[in-house]
Amino acid sequence: MKQLEAHMERSLWKFVRGDEAAQAFETWLSQEPNLEARLGEHFASELIATDFHDAEAVRSMRESLGSLLRSLPGPRCCCIRLRDLDIVDMGSFRAPAPAFEQGRLWTHEDVMDTLATVRSRGEPHWWLRAARCTACGQAWLVGSEERQNDIFCLRRLDADELHSIKEQDRWPPDFDRYERLLQIGQEAGRSVRWVDPLDSSLGVTIADLARAKPGIKVSELARLLNLDGDLAAEMARRAEAQDGVTISFDTQPSR
DSSP states (O other), X not given: OOOOOHHHHHHHHHHHHTSXXXXXXXXXXXXXXXXXXXXXXXXXXXXXXXXTTOHHHHHHHHHHHHHHHHTSOOOSSSGGGSOSEEEEESSEEXXXXXXXXXXXXXXXXXXXXXXXXXXXOOTTOTTEEEEEETTTOOEXXXXXXXXXXXXXXXXXXXXXXXXXXXXXXXXXXXXXXXXXXXXXXXXXXXXXXXXSGGGSTHHHHHXXXXXXXXXXXXXXXXXXXXXXXXXXHHHHHHHHHHHOOOEEOOSOOOO
């Protein structure tokens, strides 16, 4: 197989990691003139013959294509394997196939060690920074959610977005609210429970969430922080008394 052109490699990886829908990828294949020349006749024929309306066929092709792409030489980073919006666990990283190899212990250093900070947002957005990969040049919006689920939330940036951040201090709004980082973790199946919630950073987080969203509901806090309703209400009352925030008590205590 010949060296892939950069635009082709990006398009193939986009499909493998799940950022390109199967039918959209099928359309791209039909319009790509150098597919056979770059992938070889056999693999190109298999790719074109795939039934992109069949979920199992799509899964199988993503695995085959992922294995092929991972075997190619490239930068010493994971950027091209990450989805446009992705999360990386602090510590052990649950790297998803087919973009990542299964059966290998991944850690956040595999992803984050090449991401050099370009600009930090600063207070009150203490969790937010823009970074560029020192290996491939890809830019990322990075939200560090280190109070609840211990994850990095990553969003791919294009050149114009990075320029706006660097030169004009204009940031994409994706991670402007810490609540959004908690939602992303929740949607990805992260659900940390504290051994002693009353003696933890949860009180600080609740107060911060209420400052950012005055009148936030107790039920929202319970969902975001993986708390039962009674405990969330108790901690919300403490936050109101100690931090002067406003919270809506939409749940009734158990009897």
